[in-house]
Amino acid sequence: MSPVVVLDDVTIRYAASPRPALRSASVVVEEGELALLVGRTGSGKSTLLGTISGRVPHFTGGHLSGRVTVAGLDTRTHRPRDLAGIVGVVAQDPMAGFVTDTVEEELAYTLEQLAVDPPTMRRRVEEVLDLMGIAELRDAPLRDLSGGEQQRVAIGAVLTAGPRLLVLDEPTSALDPVGAQDVLATVTRLVHDLGLTVVMSEHRLERVAGLADTVLAVAEDGTVRQGEPRSVFADLALAPPVVELGRVAGWQPLPLTVREARRAATDLRDQLVTTVTLSPETATPPTHLADGTDQGAHPTAGLTATASAHAPTTALQATGVTVRHGEVDAVRGIDLSLAGGEVVALMGRNGSGKSSLLWALHGSGPRTGGEVLVTTPDGSHTDPADAAPRTRRRLVGLVPQSAPDLLYLDTVAAECAQSDHESAATTGTTRALLDRLAPGIPGAQHPRDLSEGQQLALVLAIQLATTPPVLLLDEPTRGLDHPGKEALATLLAHLTTDGHAVALATHDVEFAATVADRVVVLSRGHVVTDGPAREVLTESPEFAPQVAAVLAPVPLLTVAEVAACLTTPPVEVSDDPAAVSDYLEPDGRGAR
Amino acid sequence: MSRWLARVVPAILLAGAGGFAVPVGSADAAACSGTSGVNVVIDYGSSTTVSCAPGDPSSAMAALKSVASVVSPQRYPGTVVCRINGIPASDPCVQMPPANAYWAFYHAPAGGSWTYSNVGVAGYNPAPGSSIGFAFGAGARPSVAPPASAPKPSPKPNPSSSRPKPPAPPAPKGTASSPKPKASSTAGTPGAPRGSASAGSGAGSTPKVTVLPNGKTSTLAPTSSTTSSTTTSATTTSGTSTTTTDGATTQGSGDGGGQAMAPTSQPADGSGSNAPFWAGVGLVVLIGAAAAYLARRRRAQH
Amino acid sequence: MAGRITPLPRHLHPVAWWVWAIGLAVAVSRTTNPLLLGLGIGVAALVVSAKRGSSPWARAFGLYLWLGVFIVAVRVVLHVLVGYKFGTHRLWTLPSVDLPGITLLGPVHLEGLLAAAVEGLRLASIIVCIGAANALANPKRLLRALPGALHEVGTAVVIAVTVAPQLAESVQRVRRARVLRGDGGTGLRSVGRVALPVLQDTLDRSLLLASAMDSRGYGRRVEQPPAARRLTGALTLVGLAGAAVGTYGLLDGTAPAATGAPMLVGGLALCALGLWVGGRSVRRTVYRRDRWGGPEWLVAASGVVAAVAMFAQQHRDPMALVLPVDPIGLPALPLLVVGGLLVAALPAFLAPDPPRPRREVRG
Structure with a gap:
């Protein structure tokens, strides 16, 4: 059978860009394969996906050389709309691609465009409703669905046309872990049961590496490397934690799933159980790296010591916070305290009240009841909601989910200057912060042209210019690739060193495992769990990072910790994983 | 607020109870003398009248109302002229009059000639000594030139000096009357406003269109009784009341229909x-x- | 309710609701009688509260009512400000400002104020009727009933309509973000700061949507020879021109009879022909095309009855349809029109209920 996708020496060049987005890419995806597309943000992943669906260059412009064949059709002569019955395209944000407003109509839309006769159309829509498990949602308005449901509808909407190829652009990046699992399970089923060919890009590789038949790695220079997952991941900088663990442990063949890794990890677990000493008290199982002798042995200790040098002063104390949106109780009486130098991760499914809580803590969102007190630098307690916006900024900083909303000027330099002006800081404060967070951003660049990570850094710098004792982050890793997350982890480590209290809402368990000291799990507006990150993350099957799942019962959360244990045994584990990973980064990720 | 209510509520109630008579100022026939007053020329098609609105009326509408009975379309109350002294009778005066049978409004400065106004009747403020003209038809100017009032300093406005005859607009013959007023100009039916005017007040040379309202109506509308409360000529002349028993009933055709009295259900007897x-x-x-x-x-x- | 056979819940054909609403709107547009206007608004509200669906559209009816209140208020304020203040019952006197060609403020009379208020109420009633159609029939479903040649235009309209709530969402989000930077988020200066991110956001969204639609086959059509395309254009243009002239001829009593109805009918026929020729190149089908059955006839007819009753009344006794203000008086209660409007309220009891979504989704 002929391959579904063939790229033959394809180079794509956009008019404004000096270097090609894709350089001599040759790719073959066979019938029934799931091809995983990996690469850094801005590396040309989207261009490659667009090339396959025909959007590049028909929709985006640009110059294409070489030859792209999809199911035997040359995209040069076939526009995306002509490929509609053959290629199904699902975007990152399902809501942005919806044309109609109820589930059933959305499923039928493509069929209507393809002039499928009504009886067939009816039958296919019913089939897809069942296949995607969304039959009970058929009359529901699309806007009212949860993210996972929306994404399944979006996939269903292209499936009705019976495509041979499904192109998914980061289908889970906007979803909570449960929604993401739903979507990925659906995709797996489509591949396994229907033999559909799928090309999918994804940042959170830990979720999908095990599913892939072939991996397309797009490098920053636009070249594409294709191969078996094991061979590609063996030396790829971007790899899921299990793969990194396999590399560190030297396993052959390289594991791609938790299951494979767990089978390979028998020896490692035995070794670690003996080397990682745990204090028996259940209150805080991992002991601190607090004594001076360890400081000498570990460069980590310097940071940890600094962090713990701050007495655990309460930076923010919230009691009985309630938030009500209309008739929905988003937050129902939450008590939360944030200590200086501490990173608290708020986790929980979508709609569990994380964002509402952050906005209520900040004081600019609605708060129906309860009290929030922030300890000001001079030691008094103030409710930020009572303060004027300008004063409030000095107490609490908040970086919203869509951070670029804060940017409105046309150069980075202008944003920095405006920020200094707004926060009455000395000129250059914001720029200095920015350089510390993300060095080397030219001042003349337009903020909208920055990468997501750089934009986040700029917004953080702006919010930090007033040096608020408390910093709140809403889904900061959304849209960040792996290196971006590492940079953010480093940055948070800096902040805690300076004594800031940080609370962040996130779905990303791997990231939480890297940075958080404490994890608070919310469900329907209540606190379900509040405890040290290591305890919460290793005990919960839903929130366990891959390393913890592989090594359980050894309470290690990140590859960096494992590596540290392997290189300098014996060691006691700090419960400040951020510090460990920060220290280990230079050699631990040397391959990058 | 309460003061406002105190004024509005009784007004509405009274209006509802009895309806109002239209106060029509008596017309000073003939052109004005001197620079005081505004000449009002009304060209009915078959005849033309010239009168003088005394003083300095605030608008052409005010000037016109001071010399004639004016009915506006119900859709555009107070701002558009539909009937003048009962002409035309055929127009129901609900919507804007048609373009081929309406009152065209002209104005002229003292000693000047007619200009078709680009401002509405209600919005035009005529200068004292100037003239305004109304001509019924498809928009043609009044058939007479604007009166030159300046050379007439005589203190006494001589009756009918500028009018060859009492203006005899076509009788609003109810259903029979055509939109073109020329049709029955000489008929001089009893319903003609002029007839009643001259009959009503012979003493004044001016064709006063004063008529006595139904006794009941006038007593029920004390607020409007400050001046000679007058209703339309047609009503009195014909002696029939425009009163209708309920709103769904139309006014009697013929004489009653000629004048735009309030179209509402005017109670035959106060209550109920x-x-x-x-x-x-x-x-x-x-x-x-x-x-x-x-x-x-x-x-x-x- | 025992023994009464209720029709199965289903969406009525959107055209039925629109015919009903337009009938009602035409009816109220012919009157300034506040009783009839109030009745018209009441009938629209009654039917909406009885038969609206659960879509976001349907929840917007209240906004239309407030819009109506706003219209009346603006009309009254404008009257006080610049209107021609006729009448004999002086309510109050404001100092008048004489400007060239216009006089501001001045004495306010009851008659003028009432006339302005009922004029405002008339416009408000029309708006409320259209709002009722919007709440009862999803405009997107209406566009599905369009002829093939207009399908693409229809889709564009749908998207434009969809953008509005998203735009509001963006504005809200960005304003919240502005507060985070210590900006109060109000005042004229913040407009630019909010507008730029919002516009950027909207543009990004539009591009995403456009490319998604492209990939889903929007705009596929059979290639047409240029002659056919030109024919389509010519037919439609001439038809539209004819229809315009015809409409003018009908409305202007002085125009020759030939320019009235014949022109209008001819123009519309040409348009239909043009749409048919153009629609031949569009190959698409409609999923679960809305049925047109008995309830649709009933709903549409009830609206038409209201309009017909109004026209009949206008023919019989137009004065009953106005609020007498010059001189002032009580409005009449023409039973014919009242009956027509009450017939228009029948769908509240006789039309099938809209289907409820099977699940209450998260808020």
């Missing part, structure tokens, strides 16, 4: 006739309450 109104109010409240109840119940279900 408000019933339709209050029934309507009740109906509206009932329907609105039903809608509110349904909406509330739905909200409770959610």
